[in-house]
Amino acid sequence: MTRILVTGASGLLGINFSLFALENGHEVVGTVNQHALREAPFTTMQVNLSRHGSIEKIIETVRPEIILHTAAMAIIDSCEKHPDLSKRINAEVPGDIARISKRLGIRLVHVSTDAVFDGVSGGYVEDDLPNPLSTYALHKLEGEQQVSSQYPEAVIARVNFFGWSLNGNRSLSEWFFNNLSQGKTVKGFTDVYFCPLLVNDLACLLLKMIQKPLRGVYHVLAPVSLSKYEFGCLIARQFNLNEKLIEPMSWKDGGLQAARSPNLILKVDKLCRDLGETPPSPEAGVAGFVDRWQNGYAGRVRSMASSG
């Protein structure tokens, strides 16, 4: 059993990773901020990471062997509105966590984003030069740089994922599912490509990565890409919902506040080589998403919402 501190345990990745690590025999302590968890099967601690010194106290108290740092200001348009807070949470806090982890000899996996790239050419490998387009992406890149300079042995995982969340509407997959199952029309971007993993598959890969002597940047994504429109159609088909309710459109007509990277196809060869396996495809991920709805997992996650 290993003691793992998961920051952002109320978030989409944090809660799913925490449940998975717990099922796999690890001790989990998760941090939450505004969303306390109800009857979580692991210990939770409240912390506002914007307060200087707050994470130090948590780490000193918990003394974990591993930290998975998922907490972030991860809503892209909120980061445009509140750039100072985004800088603090997405750029500075990772540096603080890396510095303390290095000092205390704690293994650190820091979660970053595919959006550090501008998405002009696609096909990115880990050493390609990032070019963030939004405030969120810029600060996430600065967070990566802080982590790698403070603690070169840390792992930085660039990810994109979907799945069942605490409030039932955090992920793109839930957004498609919720709208389509109510018979509502939605727009699907035909010109934004990505490589999303089911969050539970991502949790499994991250746990394997933690247990191997990896260091540095890894792309931890699906090995094939699709457009957001195609992703919505996959959700519709696998849930037997009406895919004609998804209207194809360009992201440029979507009224978004922050610029989006249109081609976020990232290569995962380094991960496949070092882990000895290929991550699941988006089709397999969506099938797992459907299974988890049918077997009550989605409801179990939602039942932990403190207002639920």
Ligand SMILES: NC(=O)c1ccc[n+]([C@@H]2O[C@H](COP(=O)([O-])OP(=O)(O)OC[C@H]3O[C@@H](n4cnc5c(N)ncnc54)[C@H](OP(=O)(O)O)[C@@H]3O)[C@@H](O)[C@H]2O)c1
């Ligand atoms: N979702 C994606 O597809 C995606 C794509 C690429 C990269 N990522 C990265 O993956 C990681 C996890 O993303 P996610 O989608 O799981 O995020 P999320 O669902 O938005 O959750 C964010 C988590 O961070 C916590 N948090 C936010 N501000 C905080 C603060 N000031 N102090 C303490 N905790 C704070 C939240 O706590 P409360 O809710 O309790 O306030 C929550 O637990 C992030 O690093 C994100 O950048 C996500």
